[in-house]
Amino acid sequence: MALEWVRLDTNIASNKKILALMGEKKGKETAFTYACSIAYVGLQESNGIIPRAALPFVHGTPADAANLVKHGLWDEHAEGWILRNWAERNPTKESTEQARKAKTEGAKRGNCKRWHGDDCWQDDHCTTPRT
Numbered sequence: 001m002a003l004e005w006v007r008l009d010t011n012i013a014s015n016k017k018i019l020a021l022m023g024e025k026k027g028k029e030t031a032f033t034y035a036c037s038i039a040y041v042g043l044q045e046s047n048g049i050i051p052r053a054a055l056p057f058v059h060g061t062p063a064d065a066a067n068l069v070k071h072g073l074w075d076e077h078a079e080g081w082i083l084r085n086w087a088e089r090n091p092t093k094e095s096t097e098q099a100r101k102a103k104t105e106g107a108k109r110g111n112c113k114r115w116h117g118d119d120c121w122q123d124d125h126c127t128t129p130r131t
Contacts, residue, residue: 006042007089008035021071030067033060037074041083041090048086051079 012018012035021027021034036058037050050058055065065081068074074081 006038008038009089017071017073021067021073024067024071026063027067030060030064033058033064034068034073036060037068037081037083041086048083048090049077049079050074050081050083052081054080 009015018031018034021031024030037060040054040058041048041050044054055061060068065074069076069081073084075084076082
């Protein structure tokens with residue numbers, strides 16, 4: 001399951017790295033590739049990693065990738081590239097999975113309590129042990 005959203009700094013338009021990128025040939029197109037890469041990473045839950053094969057899916061070219069690395073928005077990675085500081089601004093795959101698991105368990109407990117009463121988890125009809 002993909003992230004439903006990703007964080008995009010509201011200061012992105014005035015970020016010094018983005019402003020420097022805009023000075024490059026096709027800088028606006030490269031900035032769009034950067035924005036698409038943020039969404040792609042959220043969709044794939046890849047912890048910031050953009051595989052080389054995914055470059056067309058973020059509407060990028062090798063020149064865009066080189067410019068994003070040059071301006072410090074992406075870093076080289078064994079699989080392709082990685083968004084710099086992804087985990088500082090967005091949830092990691094592991095933290096997202098933990099949150100989903102906690103939400104599911106809470107829903108199970110709530111439903112069990114609703115349908116079986118306050119003493120739920122003491123009978124065989126509930127599979128989640130009471131904590």
